[in-house]
Amino acid sequence: MTTDSKMPVLVETLTAQRDAFLAQWTQAVGEDLQGRLSLAELGRELGELYDSILRGLNAADFDSRGEHFAETRSLLIELSRSRARQGFTPTETARSVFSLKEVLEPSLAADGKGAQQYLQFARLLDDLGLLTTEAYVRTREEIISSQAEQLLELSTPVVKLWDGVVGVPLVGTLDSARTQVVMEKLLQTLVDTDSTHAIIDITGVPTVDTQVAQHLLKTVVAARMMGAQCTISGIRPQIAQTIVALGIEFGDIPTNASLSDALRQALKEVAQDAADDARGLL
Amino acid sequence: MTDRVPVLKIGDILLVSIQVDLEDQMVMDLQDDLSNRIVDTNAKGVIIDISALEIVDSFVGRMLATNASISRVLGAETIVVGMRPAVAMTLVELGLSLQGVRTALNLERGLKLLRRLSAGRA
Known part of the structure; x- marks a missing residue:
């Protein structure tokens, strides 16, 4: 895959070892969620996420708020929403993103150039993790306010x-x-x-x-x-x-x-x- | 020349139907007209229909209470009918409870209540 990315090492590694990384990532998140979500479903979700992050990186960008990551953001927001509805904790939701760091660490952090890019990538993931927490909280608030409304309606029959x-x-x-x-x-x-x-x-x-x-x-x-x-x-x-x-x-x-x-x-x-x-x- | 609220006589009952939002002068005129008509016609009951009013401020609220008191002094019972839910809620929020004013849900019930009152019931 040819790329004009400023991060050739990172992007190449991510592209070359996609399947291995994805499997490890799914494994790590799956352990975290303790089987409350099937691995197949999780793998599909994270696969989409992984590919969208890769596309964002290919576009030579580390700005999580930039346009290249719009797709990633919407995927993450969707993911947080479903997690919030299913009753997962905010930590579990954010760790879904953060555990990608642990997966990548052994392959990237070894040599100097890789380590530098790994750190930048880690920052990107941090931003994305925060985004999930924010989306999670927002979803919860929506749920609470809609329930309060329902309660108001329900509890006052004439x-x-x-x-x-x-x-x-x-x-x-x-x-x-x-x-x-x-x-x-x-x-x-x-x-x-x-x-x-x-x-x-x-x-x-x-x-x-x-x-x-x-x-x-x-x-x-x-x-x-x-x-x-x-x-x-x-x-x-x-x-x-x-x-x-x-x-x-x-x-x-x-x-x-x-x-x-x-x-x-x-x-x-x-x-x-x-x-x-x-x-x-x- | 401001509009005046008509005071209609039906038997020994006077009907005041307020159809437009009241200005202060109209309220004062109504008070005069009503007390004069009660004396002139020897009315035994007054019904004030406010079903068309969407807004009642504290001034109008007090006018209702004052009119009720005036008619009682003149020997006529006043019933305010047709108050809208929103109006009732506004008056409550304003702290006006219209103490001493009899009320009825609509004109028909108001008339019944007057009949009952003159028969010495209720």
């Missing part, structure tokens, strides 16, 4: 319990972001279902401090302003004690120990309203 009665079973802690979502959903459901009663069930809320109480109160007040009666149910004995100890005032907001009590009360009122209508008050 259900229609009866004609004119909707329920909000809250599970988990209430922060301002969740309160916002709950409030939006509750108020919209009130409008959509033409409901006059709302029951917020806090059985699944582990603790109620002043902040959480504040959020609850806001939701109740908003529902009231829309013209619905709002009840808080599912207050456990522990929570009741905390509420009193903290001096939290729920004012004239009706509260119940259990959802069934709150539902019974709401149904009674709904039935009464219906009876009034039937008797021709309107």
Whole structure:
């Protein structure tokens, strides 16, 4: 293979002993990952990577951010992404790149010229290794934020319990972001279902401090302003004690120990309203 | 000459339907008009429909509370109907809870509530 590379020794060695190096590299990474990825798959991945690095080197370049390594970078980012999704650690991911250094060391570091080029190549690999870590972290963050979003969506259902009665079973802690979502959903459901009663069930809320109480109160007040009666149910004995100890005032907001009590009360009122209508008050 | 919000009489009920975003002068005029009409017509109930309002600031929020108090002094019960979810959330964030103002989901429910109130129920 003819090359105008500034690194003839390195490129020649890498080209000549491609298969041997690749096998060793795959072996080393495979040991590191302890068989959680098949060697064949690993060999294919690393083979692509190896060839793309070689192409980059052929283009006489050691700049990992340069255009000749664009392909390598995208391969690495893809690799980190899949590793992050499969639950490998960042170290394991970065070592996939770094272990190429160990593989090359015996063949290159022996003579002076080779050693110099080996060092430069090692720097390139360091950069690429860092890139994998960065991509890994980014992928993880994406996963976390998408899960947080899903959690927000999942944990705030508003259900229609009866004609004119909707329920909000809250599970988990209430922060301002969740309160916002709950409030939006509750108020919209009130409008959509033409409901006059709302029951917020806090059985699944582990603790109620002043902040959480504040959020609850806001939701109740908003529902009231829309013209619905709002009840808080599912207050456990522990929570009741905390509420009193903290001096939290729920004012004239009706509260119940259990959802069934709150539902019974709401149904009674709904039935009464219906009876009034039937008797021709309107 | 600014626009005025119409005050419509239906039986012994006055209906105020706010269709445009309110300017300060309109709010003041409405307060005058409404109190005059309550006295003139001997109305027993007032319904303020704000279903068309997308934005309610603290001034309008206070106007609703003030109007409710004025009508109560004049012997009429006020019900604010049709508040949008976004508006309710804004008012809560502003710290306005419209204490003492009765509300209903929509005009129909507001009318029912007035009937019920005049019958001595609720």
